[in-house]
Amino acid sequence: MAIRIFITGGTFDKEYNMLNGELYFKDTHLQELLEKGRNTVPVEIRTLMMVDSLEMTDEDRELIAYQCEQSEEDQIVITHGTDTMSVTAQLLSERIKNKTIVLTGAMIPIKFGSSDGFFNLGSAIAFAQSLPHGVYVAMNGQYFKASNVRKNRQTGVFEALQKI
Amino acid sequence: MAIRIFITGGTFDKEYNMLNGELYFKDTHLQELLEKGRNTVPVEIRTLMMVDSLEMTDEDRELIAYQCEQSEEDQIVITHGTDTMSVTAQLLSERIKNKTIVLTGAMIPIKFGSSDGFFNLGSAIAFAQSLPHGVYVAMNGQYFKASNVRKNRQTGVFEALQKI
Amino acid sequence: MAIRIFITGGTFDKEYNMLNGELYFKDTHLQELLEKGRNTVPVEIRTLMMVDSLEMTDEDRELIAYQCEQSEEDQIVITHGTDTMSVTAQLLSERIKNKTIVLTGAMIPIKFGSSDGFFNLGSAIAFAQSLPHGVYVAMNGQYFKASNVRKNRQTGVFEALQKI
Amino acid sequence: MAIRIFITGGTFDKEYNMLNGELYFKDTHLQELLEKGRNTVPVEIRTLMMVDSLEMTDEDRELIAYQCEQSEEDQIVITHGTDTMSVTAQLLSERIKNKTIVLTGAMIPIKFGSSDGFFNLGSAIAFAQSLPHGVYVAMNGQYFKASNVRKNRQTGVFEALQKI
Numbered sequence: 001m002a003i004r005i006f007i008t009g010g011t012f013d014k015e016y017n018m019l020n021g022e023l024y025f026k027d028t029h030l031q032e033l034l035e036k037g038r039n040t041v042p043v044e045i046r047t048l049m050m051v052d053s054l055e056m057t058d059e060d061r062e063l064i065a066y067q068c069e070q071s072e073e074d075q076i077v078i079t080h081g082t083d084t085m086s087v088t089a090q091l092l093s094e095r096i097k098n099k100t101i102v103l104t105g106a107m108i109p110i111k112f113g114s115s116d117g118f119f120n121l122g123s124a125i126a127f128a129q130s131l132p133h134g135v136y137v138a139m140n141g142q143y144f145k146a147s148n149v150r151k152n153r154q155t156g157v158f159e160a161l162q163k164i
Numbered sequence: 165m166a167i168r169i170f171i172t173g174g175t176f177d178k179e180y181n182m183l184n185g186e187l188y189f190k191d192t193h194l195q196e197l198l199e200k201g202r203n204t205v206p207v208e209i210r211t212l213m214m215v216d217s218l219e220m221t222d223e224d225r226e227l228i229a230y231q232c233e234q235s236e237e238d239q240i241v242i243t244h245g246t247d248t249m250s251v252t253a254q255l256l257s258e259r260i261k262n263k264t265i266v267l268t269g270a271m272i273p274i275k276f277g278s279s280d281g282f283f284n285l286g287s288a289i290a291f292a293q294s295l296p297h298g299v300y301v302a303m304n305g306q307y308f309k310a311s312n313v314r315k316n317r318q319t320g321v322f323e324a325l326q327k328i
Numbered sequence: 329m330a331i332r333i334f335i336t337g338g339t340f341d342k343e344y345n346m347l348n349g350e351l352y353f354k355d356t357h358l359q360e361l362l363e364k365g366r367n368t369v370p371v372e373i374r375t376l377m378m379v380d381s382l383e384m385t386d387e388d389r390e391l392i393a394y395q396c397e398q399s400e401e402d403q404i405v406i407t408h409g410t411d412t413m414s415v416t417a418q419l420l421s422e423r424i425k426n427k428t429i430v431l432t433g434a435m436i437p438i439k440f441g442s443s444d445g446f447f448n449l450g451s452a453i454a455f456a457q458s459l460p461h462g463v464y465v466a467m468n469g470q471y472f473k474a475s476n477v478r479k480n481r482q483t484g485v486f487e488a489l490q491k492i
Numbered sequence: 493m494a495i496r497i498f499i500t501g502g503t504f505d506k507e508y509n510m511l512n513g514e515l516y517f518k519d520t521h522l523q524e525l526l527e528k529g530r531n532t533v534p535v536e537i538r539t540l541m542m543v544d545s546l547e548m549t550d551e552d553r554e555l556i557a558y559q560c561e562q563s564e565e566d567q568i569v570i571t572h573g574t575d576t577m578s579v580t581a582q583l584l585s586e587r588i589k590n591k592t593i594v595l596t597g598a599m600i601p602i603k604f605g606s607s608d609g610f611f612n613l614g615s616a617i618a619f620a621q622s623l624p625h626g627v628y629v630a631m632n633g634q635y636f637k638a639s640n641v642r643k644n645r646q647t648g649v650f651e652a653l654q655k656i
Contacts, residue, residue, distance in 0.1 A: 011346075011349060016436055016437065016440055016442075018339075018435040018436050018484050019481070019482075019484050021339060021351065021380075023349065023351075033283070034305070036278060036279075036280060036283065037280050037283030037284070037304075037305060038271060038280045038283075038303075038304050038305075038320075038321060039283075039304055039305035040304040040305060040306060040321055040322075040323075041304070041305040041306055052349075107202060107346040108344055108346050109344065111440055111441060111442065112344055112439055112440055112441070113439060113440070113441050113605070114200060114344075114439065115200075116200060116201050116202045118282045118283050118286070119197070119200065119201030119203075119282050119283065119285060119286035120201070120286060121283060121286065122282070122283035122284060122285065122286025122287040122288075122290070122305070123286040123287060123289060123290035124290075125287060125305045126286070126287035126288075126290035126291045126294070126302065126305070126307070127290045127294060129306075129307070130290070130291060130294035130295050130307070131294050138290065139202075140201075140202050140203055140204040140205070141198070141201060141202075141203035141204060141205040141286070141289045141290070142204060142205055142293075143290070143293070143294070153347070154347075156202075156346050156347050157202060157204055158204075159204075175510075175513060180600055180601065180604055180606075182503075182599040182600050182648050183645070183646075183648050185503060185515070185544075187513070187515075216513075271510040272508055272510050273508065275604055275605060275606065276508055276603055276604055276605070277441070277603060277604070277605050278508075278603065317511070318511075320510050320511050361611070362633070364606060364607075364608060364611065365608050365611030365612070365632075365633060366599060366608045366611075366631075366632050366633075366648075366649060367611075367632055367633035368632040368633060368634060368649055368650075368651075369632070369633040369634055435530060442528060443528075444528060444529050444530045446610045446611050446614070447525070447528070447529030447530075447531075447610050447611065447613060447614035448529070448614060449611060449614065450610070450611035450612060450613065450614025450615040450618070450633070451614040451615060451617060451618035452618075453615060453633045454614070454615035454616075454618035454619045454622070454630065454633070454635070455618045455622060457634075457635070458618070458619055458622035458623050458635070459622050466618065467530075468529075468530050468531055468532040468533070469526070469529060469530075469531035469532060469533040469614070469617045469618070470532060470533055470621075471618070471621070471622070484530075485530060485532055486532075487532075
């Protein structure tokens, strides 16, 4: 059975617009990263939206939840902006119980040489195949349960709300 | 508890010698990759050797097995050349039963822009935290049990000996 | 005799701030680029400022002109933001007649994989050694006289005001 | 008038063969580099051969010289392996007097992150436009006359035979 990958945007997929010096979304880099990673796990990729997660609306999250519910695959990876990744994870964990859903993203755009995104994607695809049903955030080499994670805005790393 | 990382060489860590045009080993790139991945999983890194896996001897494998046995950490990642990765995995799986050991590597050196190594490392660190005790190869986004994996020399991808 | 290199900022040296998603200046990348280019031309590097060229003031340009006048070296390369590169070039060409001054920069930050900066730097250092006294802009593989160049804001490329 | 670019191979264009771990030639990277450099100089590119310069024969050099003679463009850039670059330059300088010919290459393949090739290409294109008729080697940010250059095998840098 394939892994379902939903793309929602976030720093991961941002590009540099050389005409105005701003970062923007064009296309996702998911497919080229999977080829570079020489991935052979069957995947079904769908782009749901391309938004900065600070601008993600309730309707956007409703769409993500709906797509996760409807997915035939029970292993799902979602690329997502880091700023509200834990909010979406929390919502999904309340709605979907019978699948393994892993949210991941990047602190630095893939198109920058120093991006963490390729590493995060490798870990997310691994966690989606190996963790029990539930909703998780995969960042910084770790996985966090949706109910127990936040992004530390000072350091830029994800951490558990409480040690377990 | 930390993840133990053992480095043994392989394509992963090969560099280009500009004076004679050959690939060689200098230092491992593990630490810089973990920083780039913004990894916060505690790790203990030890370089056991820096060899092409086609030149790995029985004594080299004995050393790797011994180090795995002695490791206090029960989650272990080993970077290894791909050509004989399954041989080492097989040996370790006969010797060590009470740990989760994940071998990984790269088809293209990390120093090449097109390397798969950063993706593989992300997946290996994830699998080491999430799979039950046993010995595994993590390549191509997948994990394979040590007893059921080979590298396909024609395609350069890892595959299960038999579908399970 | 060495080439004098003055750094003034611009897209060339911009970095990605992963905490707020904005581009900013930290340190120049000139030295590491010269090493990567295996440059053996003697150079004297001085950072005059680190600014976006849209924010460059008359005082900033006065400082650049003064430094060019005072420079013992008569081959000078200046890294500069592209938006007002031709303005600074024009000013310098009115003030300094006995040196070869080449302004260059980048449309995409060096830290992005797709940056043009390394190529531009190679061409600027070459033009500084081979063109007669005068002030030039070196971008897009070409050189333009200071009195006959503008950046086309629609296409992002530099072009001559009039064909010569 | 365009610059003529002749491709002959060399480290510049070498790729990594992940199936056997060896470096080999596939296609040239010239076109993608010119796009990345946002080059707007008109160019006419022709691949003459794809060889390691240690294996370049007298017939190969004869072909290069013939192509340079026949070229309508009088500004020519040749990408070439570094090991015998000065040999080819010497031959061309004896044969062709009425053109500016610049040989360049790379110590590290373009496909490696640490390659000097993009920088060298920028400098070669600049020198081809700005130097008087003659044959030159453009490496390490410098240009050398064909009659006064050698590659130092110990350090990997090009140097003048005698200071001038």
